[in-house]
Amino acid sequence: MTLAALPDLILEPLVKAALLEDLGRAGDLTTDAVIGAEIHHTFVFAARETGTVAGLDLARLAFTLVDPSVTFTVHVPDGARVEPGDRIATVEGRARSLLTAERVALNFLGHLSGIATATASLVDAVAHTHARIACTRKTTPGLRAVEKYAVRAGGGFNHRFGLDDAVLVKDNHIAVAGSVTEAVRRVRDAVGHLVSIEVEVDSLEQLEELLLDPVDAVLLDNMSPETTGKAVAMVAGRMVTEASGRITVDTAPTLAEAGVDLLSAGWITHSAPVLDIGLDHVDG
Template identity: 65%
Template sequence: MPNPLIFEPIVRSALLEDLGRAGDLTTDAIVPADAVATAVIAARKDGRVAGLEAGLTAFRILDPDVEIGVEVRDGGDVRTGGAIATVRGRARALLTGERTALNLLGRLSGIATATRALVQAVEGTDARIVCTRKTTPGLRALEKQAVRLGGGANHRFGLDDAILIKDNHIAIAGGIRPAVERARAAVGHMVKIEVEVDTLAQLDELLSLKADAVLLDNMDPATLRRAVDMVAGRMITEASGNVTLQTARPIAEAGVDMISVGWITHSAPNLDVGLDM
């Protein structure tokens, strides 16, 4: 789980966005200030839970005395209608924090659920499902944690933790060799270098250079198998492009080490969750 120092500011910002200048007009007008209530957070569909701690933080911020009982922790699976957590506290706090809590929980659980499905699709192979930097601005740490909770792994967290030389870098540098040579000269020995290639000819050129990983972009399974044979274990092989639940296994069976998938963070459907008083 990310450190609370990471997700508390995110939750506070989301609450402020919702409360605006005048607060919760509806709840404050209808619900007495001293009213206490109990609510159950429940799943409307089967899924993998993620983001529960971040979501519950919304209630803790609004009511420091809120009592919380967790039924399914982050990383656990829930069935349709199943309780994820119970919260008891000031009714105003529960109603005001409801949407922020459910937005985070639904979004992150949706990512974990989508990741789990892909992981299951490649089960029995050596390939790992990894995410990309195609994340919601401000939510990257939480979304990447959701991928891990779904059984996947993380690619770069940002531009500063590894070098990934893509087609546009190669075009500006004037080729794969100058791009790799400049990158290797610019960074220390702890920084890994990955290069994106679109063809086997580019891969052949890369094999003579000092790279740690190769991103095999938009190759069909037959071409991926040839690429893996060419690499022969000298670099980590990563496949990307057009990865779906249907194509993931043929890609994995080509022998690649990693399959990177952007849609599990940028387009995964929310897990439907609700709060019932």
């Protein structure tokens, strides 16, 4: 899977908002007091632990929006795996500009690299199967586009970007509609022919009902590996099968071996640990 970069048009508003939040009403008081205006310097982004990189374009923009004369050189691209001590990128320019943008650049780079690293851990765990790893809509408000990009950088795939991407009939929809059959009927009456439909089921009985009128995909929610295997056999290729619920590096392999096409995990975006990346001083 080729990782396509997001255009700066999407990224700039996010980085601008972060810089404005950090600069406040008076700018960088510390740097402006300590560092001379014409001093130039070089810093390097270096990995301090093993992981997968994502977010370099946001880091670049943090510096160039503060000072367009800054030079940002990438040594390893987004999606690359790094070890402690590996150089990720070098930034050169006015020291004031570099230090003012440092925290915003590191916040984006560490956060998104953490998501990519978490995703890669699940991708590695199921690499012996045909299952793909997918994210969810459990993202940081305002950062969905870049967090889902980070999932792709880690080798995963994206679920819906928003409520208007596709239909996903969940348990509460079914409860209010009265049954799986009624919920699906209402959906078919309401949406266009190009809209994909997925239905969440939490029992084999619900799956049996859905199979009377199959849709595009079925979400097997919180099922054991044994039940998941039975569900996959019942579907018999008539729908894409997706498993969700407590997907971890430990549980993912067994669920993937049950034959599902996708494993979706919310924690890779909402709870992934930040990847420890430093901005280190370069002598000379």
